[in-house]
Amino acid sequence: xxxxxxxxxxxxxxxxxxxxxxxxxxxxxxxxxxxxxxxxxxxxxxxxxxxxxxxxxxxxxxxxxxxxxxxxxxxxxxxxxxxxxxxxxxxxxxxxxxxxxxxxxxxxxxxxxxxxxxxxxxxxxxxxxxxxxxxxxxxxxxxxxxxxxxxxxxxxxxxxxxxxxxxxxxxx
Numbered sequence: 001x002x003x004x005x006x007x008x009x010x011x012x013x014x015x016x017x018x019x020x021x022x023x024x025x026x027x028x029x030x031x032x033x034x035x036x037x038x039x040x041x042x043x044x045x046x047x048x049x050x051x052x053x054x055x056x057x058x059x060x061x062x063x064x065x066x067x068x069x070x071x072x073x074x075x076x077x078x079x080x081x082x083x084x085x086x087x088x089x090x091x092x093x094x095x096x097x098x099x100x101x102x103x104x105x106x107x108x109x110x111x112x113x114x115x116x117x118x119x120x121x122x123x124x125x126x127x128x129x130x131x132x133x134x135x136x137x138x139x140x141x142x143x144x145x146x147x148x149x150x151x152x153x154x155x156x157x158x159x160x161x162x163x164x165x166x167x168x169x170x171x172x
Contacts, residue, residue, distance in 0.1 A: 002069055003170055004105065006078045009112035010133040011124045014158060018112065018151065019076035021159050022166070030074040031065050034058040039123055048090045055082040055097050072166070079104050084136050088129075106146075108169055110162055111137055113152035 007019045016033060023030035034057035039046060058077055066073060079101035086093050114130040126133065141148040149165040151158060 002066070002073060003071065003107045004073050004075065005166065006075050006080070006106040006109045007112065008078065008080055008109050009137055010114060010130045011126060012116065012118045012121070012130070013112035013114055013134075014116050015112050016076045018110070018158065018162055019074045022072070022074045022162060025159070025163060026070070026072045026074075026166075028070040028072045028074070029065050029068045030076060031058070031061045033077040034061050035077065036123060048086060048092070048094060051082055051086050051090075052094050052096050055079060055100055058082070059100060075106070078106065080109070080137070080140060084133065084140065088126075088133060088136065108166070109141055109146055109148035110151045110165065111141060111148050113150050115152045116154065116158075 007015045009015060019030040035054045038054050038057055062075060079097060082097045083093055083101045086097055114134050118127045151162045153161045
C-alpha cells in the first residue's frame with residue numbers, strides 16, 4: 001500500500017532537502033515544489049492567480065509521480081502550503097485551492113520546524129514571519145485533525161527524526 005507523506009511548513013525550513021533525503025532513504029520518489037519551477041521563469045511579481053496555477057502544477061506533478069513511487073511518496077509542498085500562502089499574502093483563499101485542499105489526502109504531514117537558520121533565496125519573502133506562519137500550519141493541521149509531527153533538528157538529526165516518525169507511524 002502506498003503511503004503519501006507531505007513535507008510542509010514555512011519558507012526556509014528544509015522541506016526540499018528533507019523530501020529528497022527521505023525519498024533516498026526509502027528508495028522511492030519525491031515531488032519537488034512546483035512553485036520554484038513556475039516562478040523562476042517569471043519576470044514580474046506573482047499574483048493570486050499565479051498561486052492557483054502553482055497549485056495546479058503541483059497536483060499535476062503528483063499525478064505523474066504517483067505510479068513511480070515505491071511504498072512511500074514524499075511531496076515537498078501540497079495544497080495546505082497554497083492555502084496558507086494565499087491567505088497570508090493575499091488575505092483570501094481561491095476556491096480552487098480550498099477545494100483541492102479539502103480533497104487531498106496524505107497519510108502523514110511532516111511539519112518542518114523553524115529551528116533552522118533563514119537562508120536567503122530570491123523566491124523567499126518573509127524571514128521575520130516564520131513563527132506566525134508556522135503557527136498557522138500547526139493550527140490548521142490540529143483543527144483539521146490531520147496526522148502530523150513537527151520535525152526539528154539540524155542536518156542528519158532532522159532526517160533521523162523524520163525517519164523515526166515514519167517508522168513509528170507505519171510499523172505495521
